[in-house]
Amino acid sequence: MDLITKLPRTPHGNDAIWMIVDRLTKSAHFLAIKESSSVEKLAEIFMREIVARHGVPVSIVSDRDTRLTSRFWGKFQKEMGTRLHLSMAFHPQTDGQSERTIHTLEDMLRACAIDFGGSWDQYLPLAEFSYNNSFHSSIGRPPYEMLYGRKCRTPICWGEVGQRVLGSTDIVLKTTEMIQMVRDRLTTAQSRQKSYADKRRSDLEFQIGDxxxxxxxxxxxxxxxxxxxxxxxxxxxxxxxxxxxxxxxxxxxxxxxxxxxxxxxxxxxxxxxxxDETAVIPLEDIQIDERLNYVEKPIAIIERKTKTLRNKVISLVKVQWQHRKGSEWTWEPETEMRKDYPELLADIDFEDEA
Structure with missing residues (x-):
């Protein structure tokens, strides 16, 4: 479970969504609530919407919201026999399912708010119906079909109408086979997602003193x-x-x-x-003007060389700079240096030296 907060307030006063997803069947419930709702109110909604329909869960994974880490919530779940697990930041193995569902739900509500107008809580049941009847590649079927063992009868896909008579043994075998197939598909999906993450992951290690x-x-x-x-x-x-x-x-x-x-x-x-300690320039060695500015200017010409390209030859000079961050010597074109700093090259005749 997770909370989506900071949503636009509706006329009913709702400004948050409580999202609850089943880890096996991927079926989801989207409950419109108020961000200021107390933990007692959340417990009441949990009993009415989740426990009354699906029974008491074995374990719950949630983030570290103050209401979900309170003593009341912990005591409440302990009395029902439910184990609580809190997710950790930057650990998608625990809350990756809920974060992915949140992104999907936000996209659906954004489309409804733009295309149909009105308040988002009016379309929340339709978004839940659409999500639970959409194909999930991780389980190979819609969550509704995985949860109830049959296809959902919808206005656009009526499916089979009428009763199907199956023996008790056939129902057990069919359900067991479906659960095993879904678990194998979930293992494959988790391995695939892990391989995607490992390609972009670089382990960082630091030593004491770094x-x-x-x-x-x-x-x-x-x-x-x-x-x-x-x-x-x-x-x-x-x-x-x-x-x-x-x-x-x-x-x-x-x-x-x-x-x-x-x-x-x-x-x-x-x-x-x-x-890079060599790139650090002490402040006392920098000469600034009254406006606290300094100008990078060349001090001397150290060396000269020629660079041969395909169609021309370029003469380069090695220049020593003042106030230059990083390396204090660079190779510059001789023509540009003669144009910008003629006084620096006036007394130098490289041809005579050669």
Whole structure:
């Protein structure tokens, strides 16, 4: 289960969707709720919409919403015999199904709001009906057919009309065969998704003493590190790695102004800081004007050479620059240097030296 928040408020006061997906059959329920609903209200909706129709679930995987991590919710599920599992950020193995369903639902509601107008909660039952009767490649059939063992009778696809008489043994065998086939398909789909992720994954490891940059997540309405919105920096730092926590987390040495933030971060939030000490220019060596500007200008000509191309020969000179970031020597065309800095080449005659 997961919550979709920050939606436009409808005339009924709904501004969030509680999405609940079955891990085996992929059948989903989309429940319109208020973002300010208490955990007691969520428990009431859960009993009426889920437990009354499908029974008590064995386990629930959810994110770390304050209502789903409260003592009331934990005690409520424990009394019914349900195990609670909380997902972790940047770990799609636990909540990848719900995130993929959220993207699909948002696209469906966006199309309904644009094409039909009105409030999105009016079309939420139609979106749920359409989702549960759409073909899913991971299970090889629609979720409705997997859940109830028969095709759904819809206005555009009536299917078989009438009763089918099957013996109890045939029903058990048919259901068992279907469940085994779905589990095999889910294993194949998970392996395929894992191979896609492994191709783009690069394992990062840092040593104690290394310097890293810390990623700033652009949460809406939340100020992180005294920066707000899209104009804030993507990375801040560098900070020193002081310890490694487990296999995928590191503890950083943060300054005093970040003392209220926990100093342990996931490896995906870090970026290796590559520094070149030779490229650092001391501030006292830079000469600036009254407007705090400085100009890069050549100091001397070190060497000369010619570069032969297919149709012409270009004369190059090796120039030593002042206030140049990075390398202080570069090769420049001799004609451009004579045009821009004639006084630098006035007293130099490379032909006589040759």
């Amino acid at each position: 310097y890293v940059l810390l990623k700033v997540s652009p949460w809406k309405g939340v100020i992180w590190f005294r920066k707000r919105g899209k104009l804030g920096p993507r990375y801040i730092g560098p900070y020193k790695v002081i310890a490694r926590v487990g296999k995928v987390a590191y503890r950083l040495e943060l300054p005093d102004e970040l003392s209220l933030i926990h100093n342990t971060f996931h490896v995906s939030q870090l970026w290796k800081c590559v520094t």
